[in-house]
Amino acid sequence: MMIRPPKPHPSPAVRLAPSILSADFARLGEEVRAIEAAGADFVHFDVMDNHYVPNLTIGPQVCEALRPHVQIPIDMHLMVEPVDALVPLFAKAGADCITFHPEASRHVDRTLQLIRAHGCKAGIALNPATPLAWMDHLMDKLDLVLLMSVNPGFGGQTFMAHTLHKLREARRRIEAHTATGGQPIWLEVDGGVKLDNIGAIVQAGADICVAGSAIFSAADAAGGYHGVIRALQQAAASPTDFPSSNAPRRTTPCH
Ligand code: DX5
């Protein structure tokens, strides 16, 4: 009788990265523990400097204070300009992944090397109007690419539907890279991810979804976030059409 090898553990449809920008800042430790307990895969930590973006949030000391509260990786999204001086501070404070906006760094390749040299996964974040061409000469130095599906700076904005085309094209480039022996690169989407669009977003190629307001505005009756995180995981695993009220139109080529 043929003995079948054990089935590999099914990989999750998507990894969820709740953005603590929408959490209760007066109870951040409790909030990150609650999302981890509910099954979140990352803590998404939005750093805004009131220079690169018109908002001001949190820095390395808050990262350091939160680090002992959770085991899951801290996914640092730097919306700051310049970038390099902050990299060692956030690495020391416990960040696991550090992503920055390439327009905000004078030497993008050097910044990516700096992040990896500090033991973190390195990523670039591309704004809605920033072309995927930024990936072209960096593929070997990228651990993740984050596509912004809103303009950076605020939570609670509406997902820009043309991001779906950009996601498909970014996914195609990543698959071409790994098919020729390149390292894996995560494809993350950030901004306006909700229950009614996460299926289409994952279908378009995202493997990490950031969600801020969708999670932190939907606490369980008894506290915690089990219900909304389970619902997002289920919606992510069932491909759906994009909500017709916000249907994607191809407006610009993705390169
Ligand atoms: C926006 C931030 C996002 C934001 C997402 O600049 O990078 O991470 O918190 O929030 P929602 O999910 O509410 O759009």
Ligand code: ZN
């Ligand atoms: Zn973010």
